[in-house]
Amino acid sequence: MTPPLLSIDRLSKAYPGVVANDAVSLEVCDGEVHALLGENGAGKSTLVKMIYGLVKPDSGTMSLRGAPYAPADPNAARKAGVAMVFQHFSLFDAMSVAENVALGMGSPPRLRDLSARIRDVSYTYGLPLDPDRIVGDLSAGERQRVEIIRCLLQEPRLLIMDEPTSVLTPQEVEILFQTLRQLTAEGVAILYISHKLEEIRSLCDRATILRRGRNVATCAPRETSAREMAEMMVGASFAAPKHVARAPGPVALELTGLSMPAYSAFGTSLKDIRLAVRRGEILGIGGVAGSGQGELLAALAGETRSAAGAIRLNERAIGRLGPNRRRKMGLLTAPEQRLGHAAAPEMSLTENAFMTGAQREGLLSHGFVRWGAARDFARAIITRFDVRTPGPDVAAQSLSGGNLQKFVIGREVLQRPEVLVVNQPTWGVDAAAAAAIRQALLDLAANGTAILCISQDLDELMEISDRFGALNAGRLSEIRPAKGLGVEDIGLMMGGAHDLEAAAHA
Amino acid sequence: MLKLEARPQPSLLWTYVTPLLAVVITMLAGGALFAALGKDPVTAIGTIFWQPLFGEFAHYYRPQLLIKGAPLVLIAIGLSLGFRAGIWNIGAEGQYIMGALSGAGVALALYPTESVLVFPAMVLAGALGGWIWAMIPAVLKVRFGTNEILVSLMLVYVAEQLLAAMALGPMKNPEGRGFPGSRNLRDYDSAHNAELISGTGMHWGVVAATIAVILAYVMLTRHSLGYQIRLTGQAPRAARFAGVRPARLILVCLGTAGALAGLAGMFEVAGPSGQVTIDFNVGYGFTAIIVAFLGRLHPVGILAAGLLMALTYIGGEIAQSNLGLPAAAIQVFQGMLLFFLLAVDVLTHYRIRSAPREVA
Numbered sequence: 001m002t003p004p005l006l007s008i009d010r011l012s013k014a015y016p017g018v019v020a021n022d023a024v025s026l027e028v029c030d031g032e033v034h035a036l037l038g039e040n041g042a043g044k045s046t047l048v049k050m051i052y053g054l055v056k057p058d059s060g061t062m063s064l065r066g067a068p069y070a071p072a073d074p075n076a077a078r079k080a081g082v083a084m085v086f087q088h089f090s091l092f093d094a095m096s097v098a099e100n101v102a103l104g105m106g107s108p109p110r111l112r113d114l115s116a117r118i119r120d121v122s123y124t125y126g127l128p129l130d131p132d133r134i135v136g137d138l139s140a141g142e143r144q145r146v147e148i149i150r151c152l153l154q155e156p157r158l159l160i161m162d163e164p165t166s167v168l169t170p171q172e173v174e175i176l177f178q179t180l181r182q183l184t185a186e187g188v189a190i191l192y193i194s195h196k197l198e199e200i201r202s203l204c205d206r207a208t209i210l211r212r213g214r215n216v217a218t219c220a221p222r223e224t225s226a227r228e229m230a231e232m233m234v235g236a237s238f239a240a241p242k243h244v245a246r247a248p249g250p251v252a253l254e255l256t257g258l259s260m261p262a263y264s265a266f267g268t269s270l271k272d273i274r275l276a277v278r279r280g281e282i283l284g285i286g287g288v289a290g291s292g293q294g295e296l297l298a299a300l301a302g303e304t305r306s307a308a309g310a311i312r313l314n315e316r317a318i319g320r321l322g323p324n325r326r327r328k329m330g331l332l333t334a335p336e337q338r339l340g341h342a343a344a345p346e347m348s349l350t351e352n353a354f355m356t357g358a359q360r361e362g363l364l365s366h367g368f369v370r371w372g373a374a375r376d377f378a379r380a381i382i383t384r385f386d387v388r389t390p391g392p393d394v395a396a397q398s399l400s401g402g403n404l405q406k407f408v409i410g411r412e413v414l415q416r417p418e419v420l421v422v423n424q425p426t427w428g429v430d431a432a433a434a435a436a437i438r439q440a441l442l443d444l445a446a447n448g449t450a451i452l453c454i455s456q457d458l459d460e461l462m463e464i465s466d467r468f469g470a471l472n473a474g475r476l477s478e479i480r481p482a483k484g485l486g487v488e489d490i491g492l493m494m495g496g497a498h499d500l501e502a503a504a505h506a
Numbered sequence: 507m508l509k510l511e512a513r514p515q516p517s518l519l520w521t522y523v524t525p526l527l528a529v530v531i532t533m534l535a536g537g538a539l540f541a542a543l544g545k546d547p548v549t550a551i552g553t554i555f556w557q558p559l560f561g562e563f564a565h566y567y568r569p570q571l572l573i574k575g576a577p578l579v580l581i582a583i584g585l586s587l588g589f590r591a592g593i594w595n596i597g598a599e600g601q602y603i604m605g606a607l608s609g610a611g612v613a614l615a616l617y618p619t620e621s622v623l624v625f626p627a628m629v630l631a632g633a634l635g636g637w638i639w640a641m642i643p644a645v646l647k648v649r650f651g652t653n654e655i656l657v658s659l660m661l662v663y664v665a666e667q668l669l670a671a672m673a674l675g676p677m678k679n680p681e682g683r684g685f686p687g688s689r690n691l692r693d694y695d696s697a698h699n700a701e702l703i704s705g706t707g708m709h710w711g712v713v714a715a716t717i718a719v720i721l722a723y724v725m726l727t728r729h730s731l732g733y734q735i736r737l738t739g740q741a742p743r744a745a746r747f748a749g750v751r752p753a754r755l756i757l758v759c760l761g762t763a764g765a766l767a768g769l770a771g772m773f774e775v776a777g778p779s780g781q782v783t784i785d786f787n788v789g790y791g792f793t794a795i796i797v798a799f800l801g802r803l804h805p806v807g808i809l810a811a812g813l814l815m816a817l818t819y820i821g822g823e824i825a826q827s828n829l830g831l832p833a834a835a836i837q838v839f840q841g842m843l844l845f846f847l848l849a850v851d852v853l854t855h856y857r858i859r860s861a862p863r864e865v866a
Contacts, residue, residue, distance in 0.1 A: 301747060302749070303746045303747060322749050322751070323746075323747060323748065323749035324748075324749035327749075333747075335747060337743075340741045340743055340744060341741075341743045341744055341747055342744070342747065343741075343744065344737055344740050344741035344744045345740070345741060346740050346741075347736070347737070347740060347741075351733070351737075354733065355737070355744065355747075355748045356747075356748060358730070364730055367729055367730050367731070368728050368729055368730070369728060369729065369730055369733055371728075
């Protein structure tokens with residue numbers, strides 16, 4: 001029997017206060033798509049960083065084709081045939097595709113030869129890409145292609161992909177999967193990190209499930225239900241959100257032609273956005289990353305001001321008001337980025353609770369902060385939303401992503417908003433916490449709050465939304481009832497495959 | 507092999523220990539420097555840190571500690587507010603000069619009227635002078651997005667030229683037999699910032715510095731403005747989300763720093779210095795930057811750091827006259843303090859570990 005391509009034996013890695021990986025073992029065979037599944041903080045990233053030479057294991061061994069493998073750095077890993085596509089791109093906006101690829105190479109060939117190779121590889125694998133285009137002009141999906149092609153040029157034996165589909169429309173996902181299937185047919189092994197269970201079921205041959213740094217199960221995703229896998233990840237069963245039918249009330253939030261110039265040269269400008277959200281209704285806004293979601297949230301939160309009449313809250317023009325005036329009137333928001341935007345990393349949970357709760361929770365008296373009351377508010381959020389933390393005095397950054405997300409959503413929910421706008425409410429959150437957050441949103445809507453939920457997770461939007469629209473390059477599609485929308489419709493609303501069809505390759 | 511490992515959150519203990527550690531390392535490195543200059547390091551360090559407090563002439567030096575410490579603390583408190591919010595006022599020296607010129611200007615204009623209102627008017631004028639000088643970089647930054655570091659720094663040199671022009675021109679003492687420099691305000695009772703308790707060095711500037719420390723502490727820990735300042739410094743995007751108006755914060759922080767620096771200048775010109783002279787300013791505005799950071803941008807820390815810096819000033823002068831150490835060596839010594847503080851700061855965010863044995 002030939003040895004597996006990559007074999008990991010009892011790999012462990014501890015960080016101060018946390019064991020990231022505890023004797024994890026797994027095998028990846030040639031031509032296999034192997035899924036790595038787990039909640040946030042389960043140790044997926046640490047594991048692949050060790051494989052890619054970014055982190056050194058404390059103990060345990062790896063072997064590649066039966067030979068000992070201990071890459072000192074990513075360069076050594078690449079030489080051994082291991083490549084990785086990161087979740088966050090490391091591309092320079094102002095440079096061309098070919099220049100970006102050349103930057104990642106030790107001794108790049110001449111730019112013209114490189115361009116030819118890029119064109120060649122990109123068409124072979126059905127990922128058409130013009131090497132002369134400026135990266136700043138590319139869509140998120142196209143940027144990912146740059147990263148993938150950068151890897152493919154090394155002709156890897158093992159390709160590691162970290163949450164690759166979060167920036168893609170369903171059509172683009174299908175193109176990516178075709179490419180991956182073609183690669184595996186050529187014998188390349190793929191280690192695929194994701195928390196989207198349906199995706200894993202359609203793509204992967206085997207799945208290794210990590211929980212708190214240990215591998216708890218290996219399964220064949222095609223023969224396991226998404227729910228079973230989710231429960232293996234969490235280690236417990238949890239309730240799926242309950243959708244209660246409700247009659248929408250009067251319009252609470254209305255956008256009447258909101259336009260906003262781009263924040264930076266490579267940002268997205270909002271173009272004539274019109275929508276209305278009624279009390280007791282959840283309006284879901286989809287779209288691939290970078291379609292103007294962040295800009296829309298900033299405009300609604302009051303971080304950026306617009307024409308007064310472009311945003312109406314209960315029929316009052318609020319476009320020129322700042323964040324705190326809007327909060328007072330009942331419009332609350334929760335941005336996508338937890339650390340640094342929704343919460344200050346080095347500040348305590350009490351201080352973070354004060355951040356948006358000052359007005360509605362009465363935490364200010366004559367300009368002085370009522371810290372006792374703020375601490376009580378923080379405690380209430382922690383209790384009500386099951387935030388796992390030693391107490392309200394710890395720094396926000398010491399919480400895991402999922403726990404902090406529960407805190408920042410809970411902070412707004414507990415303030416009884418009239419209108420709540422959330423962006424990516426369950427991004428990077430484990431399945432149980434995500435279910436809890438969605439349930440909180442549904443409960444809030446049932447009590448008459450109008451909710452605008454911006455998300456890149458289509459399953460989530462279909463689960464909780466009453467109506468659905470999609471952002472595409474700063475424009476909002478037509479808004480349609482969520483019930484009965486098919487994946488094909490949604491994909492088209494999101495902008496299809498951005499005019500890039502899968503190359504018809506022979 | 508040693509390696510640095512990020513702490514899950516900044517160590518509170520090390521936040522307080524690092525300034526002390528920096529002082530100790532500065533003593534060691536400074537001692538080596540003095541030894542290289544051919545002086546006995548123990549005597550030199552002892553002269554700088556011991557003589558002013560407990561030496562033979564300590565009764566003369568101790569009041570100096572307050573006289574030199576007060577302006578440093580007053581200026582550093584103002585600077586620390588901006589520094590915490592990421593607003594970099596490097597031009598306190600200029601604001602200090604303008605405060606002194608404004609305060610002295612009021613006194614010289616009213617001379618020789620004796621009234622209890624003269625001194626309060628000078629206080630107001632001093633604060634206003636510094637405030638206006640700081641408003642220039644503030645308004646330019648808010649309106650046109652200029653860099654406050656450059657503008658405030660360059661305005662120091664403008665202020666210095668203005669000081670020279672005043673000392674030689676409009677403010678020159680008409681009875682001074684042609685010597686440059688203004689009338690000595692110590693001879694003008696209503697304007698003199700005299701010692702409140704004789705022989706202690708305690709003057710109105712010391713009172714103002716103490717009040718500033720207390721107010722800054724209360725504001726930073728209890729008031730929403732202090733919260734906004736801290737939030738802006740730590741997470742600017744979160745601050746915008748929380749509804750902090752950056753422009754207002756820039757105006758408030760630079761304005762406060764300018765007013766306090768102006769006050770420091772005014773108290774100095776009306777008391778210890780007494781005169782508007784060409785070389786009136788001695789770098790308090792720049793040294794206060796070191797004081798602010800040495801004190802962790804914390805009001806109480808700044809109080810301690812200001813006194814420590816004053817000590818090295820006085821001790822440095824003694825070392826110069828008694829041991830013949832060059833003035834530059836003393837300045838290097840003071841600079842080392844900030845240098846080492848920034849260096850050991852690493853320990854607040856990282857811990858040192860011996861790397862584990864390589865496995866596999």
